[in-house]
Amino acid sequence: MAGRQARKNSPQRAAGPALWASVGARVRDRERKRDAVIMTAARAFRERGYHNTSLDDIARELNVTKPTVYHYVENKEQLLFECFRAGLKLIMDGIEEQRESTTTGRERLAAVIARYAEAITSDFGWCMVQAENQDLSPTMSRKVKSLKSEIDQGIRALIRAGVSDGSIRECDEKMTAFALAGALNWIAHWYRSDDKLAAAEIALRFVDLFELGLQPR
Amino acid sequence: MAGRQARKNSPQRAAGPALWASVGARVRDRERKRDAVIMTAARAFRERGYHNTSLDDIARELNVTKPTVYHYVENKEQLLFECFRAGLKLIMDGIEEQRESTTTGRERLAAVIARYAEAITSDFGWCMVQAENQDLSPTMSRKVKSLKSEIDQGIRALIRAGVSDGSIRECDEKMTAFALAGALNWIAHWYRSDDKLAAAEIALRFVDLFELGLQPR
DNA sequence: ACTCTAATTTACCCGCGAGTATATTTAGCC
DNA sequence: GGCTAAATATACTCGCGGGTAAATTAGAGT
Structure with a gap:
């Protein structure tokens, strides 16, 4: 599933305003969460340093588990980069x-x-x-x-x-x-x-x- | 590091292998070797960062194995401290x-x-x-x-x-x-x-x- | 009601690297 | 040469933490 990307063109199909609105809402939601991840990481890095902060730490601070963090960010390095x-x-x-x-x-x-x-x-x-x-x-x-x-x-x-x-x-x-x-x-x-x-x-x-x-x- | 350190930051690269190189003719000067360990560590830390430098790395640069490093220094932290x-x-x-x-x-x-x-x-x-x-x-x-x-x-x-x-x-x-x-x-x-x-x-x-x-x- | 996807979790793998127990070599000494 | 202690090496342990596979839940769209 992770590797396979069978239907790549489905997001392209034209749809009514309602669909777009809610899709937009979801996208915004996702961005908000992603920002929260990054900000939490920033605070953690500042407090304990990059190498002394594990992704589990960050996840815990967000009341979430590690794979969730990975859902918003590719890896630890990218977190730092952001x-x-x-x-x-x-x-x-x-x-x-x-x-x-x-x-x-x-x-x-x-x-x-x-x-x-x-x-x-x-x-x-x-x-x-x-x-x-x-x-x-x-x-x-x-x-x-x-x-x-x-x-x-x-x-x-x-x-x-x-x-x-x-x-x-x-x-x-x-x-x-x-x-x-x-x-x-x-x-x-x-x-x-x-x-x-x-x-x-x-x-x-x-x-x-x-x-x-x-x-x- | 006892007093006499290089004041000018001239190429102090010579710290490592020479001391251990010739098995027969080496001078056993604990202090000197300890200093060499610390200086090599400093260079490594500077080049790759503290967390990206393993004690094996440092040992390798000294043409020596890890336990030897531990013979001169208690642990990695102390190395940084020195x-x-x-x-x-x-x-x-x-x-x-x-x-x-x-x-x-x-x-x-x-x-x-x-x-x-x-x-x-x-x-x-x-x-x-x-x-x-x-x-x-x-x-x-x-x-x-x-x-x-x-x-x-x-x-x-x-x-x-x-x-x-x-x-x-x-x-x-x-x-x-x-x-x-x-x-x-x-x-x-x-x-x-x-x-x-x-x-x-x-x-x-x-x-x-x-x-x-x-x-x- | 049903489906399909995104979001999230559980439960794992695995490699790296700090640190060590133990053997071995070397140097100094009588 | 033989004894002792320091110096170095071999060959491990072990846990932490980055990263992932696979299952589960939530929710929007039809």
């Missing part, structure tokens, strides 16, 4: 949001930093930071790398924009982007959600530090 | 070195940053950054936490010193230390030893960035 992607998307969204802004490069960069900090303190943040290509198949690893690179390029573009509009001084664009990303990513290592410090506040101090520097002006 | 400690020691040394200096706080901080970058690009760097309390027993985890905290406190002390001697402007000491440590630790994620950029150069740019900030002066 968490990864979810986290990266949050950041990417922040960058894209600033594409339309007309403020200075420095201000746009500050806005991106704020969203970045927000993303990194989410459950997906940990996965994003900790998920090493080492735990992913070559294919997945390539995808992750490419997504990360997109973000890196986005940040560099903002720095360049700032330099050319005069809001950011001349600097090593690459190292600056790395330092920024590093400081931000590292938040995932020390941040505890019960912390008094909200992500927004952290971002504020980081922006202050990176804009003004340590040396008195 | 790598950890070795890395942290490199950084701690850098901090301690500046205790006697009489320059400004800002200059001492810059010196510490340079040593920190050096340490983080070593094989132990990866372990230090990646080793999560999650992979360590409560006891080990506590020790690691305490060592990390020592470093954090050391950096904060330098910042305070800088503020009070006027070389560093008033700032959020805690967040500044976190941002710095984050940027530095993150180097372990992107640095490849074949990179053109030496640790010293990275440190230089980081110091520039953190001291002067992005906003034009």
Whole structure:
């Protein structure tokens, strides 16, 4: 049964609106559940680490059995990948949001930093930071790398924009982007959600530090 | 790892086979061999990750069998811990070195940053950054936490010193230390030893960035 | 009522890898 | 050479956990 796919074209048959509505509902339902699986995995990974979390653990937390998890996700690796992607998307969204802004490069960069900090303190943040290509198949690893690179390029573009509009001084664009990303990513290592410090506040101090520097002006 | 470890992260690949190679002429130096085990483990962990490295792998790289590894080390966890400690020691040394200096706080901080970058690009760097309390027993985890905290406190002390001697402007000491440590630790994620950029150069740019900030002066 | 599929479970397999009991080799020593 | 202890090897155990086959239930569509 699992291997055989005899009727492949049945979903294609035209049907009335009613059918589509309920099919749509079922699809949405499935997606909702799949998301729940991924979010639960993200929390578990964050709390105990990827390798210290078994799929049985995740299933148990969902009040379900392991094969059910496999019904929504191909394997453990993909689970990690999805968490990864979810986290990266949050950041990417922040960058894209600033594409339309007309403020200075420095201000746009500050806005991106704020969203970045927000993303990194989410459950997906940990996965994003900790998920090493080492735990992913070559294919997945390539995808992750490419997504990360997109973000890196986005940040560099903002720095360049700032330099050319005069809001950011001349600097090593690459190292600056790395330092920024590093400081931000590292938040995932020390941040505890019960912390008094909200992500927004952290971002504020980081922006202050990176804009003004340590040396008195 | 007793004191004398490679300060420059020169190719330390020679750790393994040579010591065991010639059956007749080998020097039986327990300490040395133990260090070789730890260094080999560090390299393996860095290359493939802690959980993706078996003790058989490490043994093989040393041209030895698993029980031999166990002869020098209690278990896998301790191996990770030792790598950890070795890395942290490199950084701690850098901090301690500046205790006697009489320059400004800002200059001492810059010196510490340079040593920190050096340490983080070593094989132990990866372990230090990646080793999560999650992979360590409560006891080990506590020790690691305490060592990390020592470093954090050391950096904060330098910042305070800088503020009070006027070389560093008033700032959020805690967040500044976190941002710095984050940027530095993150180097372990992107640095490849074949990179053109030496640790010293990275440190230089980081110091520039953190001291002067992005906003034009 | 009946059917067909998607969702979920029960009950398994199996390989990997941490850790070990035990034998064997080697080095130092008298 | 023969004794002892350290060093290393051979050859295991064993449980955890990823993954799966097959049976069962729920539910929409007709």
